[in-house]
Amino acid sequence: xxxxxxxxxxxxxxxxxxxxxxxxxxxxxxxxxxxxxxxxxxxxxxxxxxxxxxxxxxxxxxxxxxxxxxxxxxxxxxxxxxxxxxxxxxxxxxxxxxxxxxxxxxxxxxxxxxxxxxxxxxxxxxxxxxxxxxxxxxxxxxxxxxxxxxxxxxxxxxxxxxxxxxxxxxxxxxxxxxxxxxxxxxxxxxxxxxxxxxxxxxxxxxxxxxxxxxxxxxxxxxxxxxxxxxxxxxxxxxxxxxxxxxxxxxxxxxxxxxxxxxxxxxxxxxxxxxxxxxxxxxxxxxxxxxxxxxxxxxxxxxxxxxxxxxxxxxxxxxxxxxxxxxxxxx
Numbered sequence: 628x629x630x631x632x633x634x635x636x637x638x639x640x641x642x643x644x645x646x647x648x649x650x651x652x653x654x655x656x657x658x659x660x661x662x663x664x665x666x667x668x669x670x671x672x673x674x675x676x677x678x679x680x681x682x683x684x685x686x687x688x689x690x691x692x693x694x695x696x697x698x699x700x701x702x703x704x705x706x707x708x709x710x711x712x713x714x715x716x717x718x719x720x721x722x723x724x725x726x727x728x729x730x731x732x733x734x735x736x737x738x739x740x741x742x743x744x745x746x747x748x749x750x751x752x753x754x755x756x757x758x759x760x761x762x763x764x765x766x767x768x769x770x771x772x773x774x775x776x777x778x779x780x781x782x783x784x785x786x787x788x789x790x791x792x793x794x795x796x797x798x799x800x801x802x803x804x805x806x807x808x809x810x811x812x813x814x815x816x817x818x819x820x821x822x823x824x825x826x827x828x829x830x831x832x833x834x835x836x837x838x839x840x841x842x843x844x845x846x847x848x849x850x851x852x853x854x855x856x857x858x859x860x861x862x863x864x865x866x867x868x869x870x871x872x873x874x875x876x877x878x879x880x881x882x883x884x885x886x887x888x889x890x891x892x893x894x895x896x897x898x899x900x901x902x903x904x905x906x907x908x909x910x911x912x913x914x915x916x917x918x919x920x921x922x923x924x925x926x927x928x929x930x931x932x933x934x935x936x937x938x939x940x941x942x943x944x945x946x947x948x949x950x951x952x953x954x955x956x957x
Contacts, residue, residue: 677724681731684713684922688741697748699755707748714919715946725918738922739890745923746886750835753811757838760811766845776813782947783817786912790880793938793953795910800824800879806869806897807884810838814882815862816846825861829872836866870900878909885914885924885949895931902934905956911935913952917942920950927952 687710694703728734734741756773763769770776790797797803800822805815808828815826828843830836843862865872869887881901888894901911916924935954942950 677727677731680713680728680919681734684710684728684741685733685737687713688737688744691744691748696751697744698751703748707745707752710745710922711948714922715948722918725921728919729921734922741922742889742925746889749886750809753809754834754838757811757842761838761841761845763845766842770846773811773813778947779813780817781945782943782949782951783814783821785941785943785947786882786951787818787821789912789939789941789951789953790910793910793955795880797822797824797880802827802878804829804872804875804878804881805884806872806875806881807887808835808839808864809884809886810835811842812839814884816843819847819862823861825863827863827865827872827874827878829865829867829869829875831866831868833866836864840864870897873904875901876904876906878905880910880912881905882912883914885916889925891925891928891931894925894927898931898935902956907956909956910938911954911956913954914949915940915952916948917950920948923948926950 687706691697691703691706694700694706697703729738760766760769787797797818802825803818803822804827805812805818806829808815808830810832812828815828818824819826828836828839830839843864847862865874869883875881883897883901888897898913905911913927914924915927917926932952932954934957936957938953938955940950940952
């Protein structure tokens with residue numbers, strides 16, 4: 628049977644399937660995107676396991692809510708680590724079991740609150756580590772202790788290769804813009820080290836912009852051996868809402884962070900603004916989540932993608948948490 632090939636990343640454990648791919652295979656279809664399940668789990672996961680997972684996730688959420696704060700501590704770190712582990716171990720694919728857990732009565736009603744808790748915990752963790760890196764005599768050595776560093780590096784490389792897969796050479800980009808940078812902008816550091824392309828970082832928080840600027844100066848300056856301010860000159864910081872940053876019009880590639888717009892209405896407002904501001908042909912990478920990884924980050928649905936040329940989607944099956952949707956401004 629003749630069919631168009633699909634691109635598969637064996638090391639990453641992902642499959643990207645063109646819209647015209649063989650429909651006899653098992654696929655998930657969302658507004659022109661077809662995602663082949665490379666390693667599907669049991670399509671009819673035992674009800675007892677679904678119940679066990681849902682109950683445990685609900686317990687973790689309740690315990691996090693009882694903490695005096697979500698700053699890094701032994702208890703907070705343990706709870707978030709377990710939640711990430713459950714999301715990765717049981718939710719890396721698009722199995723029916725993951726859907727059942729997300730639809731469980733103890734999870735569905737609490738999912739927005741869980742996203743807020745995870746977002747707050749991630750921000751405080753990044754703030755903690757950004758301060759450690761900036762204060763360190765050897766910022767690079769301090770960075771190596773960050774527990775999710777390899778995740779950032781792997782996600783960056785996946786996104787670079789994904790751009791190339793769909794015909795965009797990131798090395799040729801005039802500027803790259805990252806919306807929702809946070810206080811520890813490791814995505815920008817990794818992108819700049821891989822590509823050397825000028826990067827704009829945007830965040831609405833004054834604290835995040837100040838800490839992120841200092842962190843990038845310390846890391847890029849330490850990496851190049853040059854003056855920190857000059858070394859970080861290719862990375863510009865801006866305090867603005869993601870939906871209001873006019874400078875995005877200068878970018879050939881834009882990355883929308885997973886925590887930029889936690890609910891569908893906010894995400895749609897950002898995407899609508901980007902559609903208005905980006906030049907035709909510009910590429911937008913939208914970080915999302917699939918399977919049980921939706922416990923950690925909100926998923927971007929078909930309703931938010933209307934009007935965009937939808938090129939593809941990547942759902943990593945390894946330790947990389949975020950899915951990536953590739954869009955082009957028509």
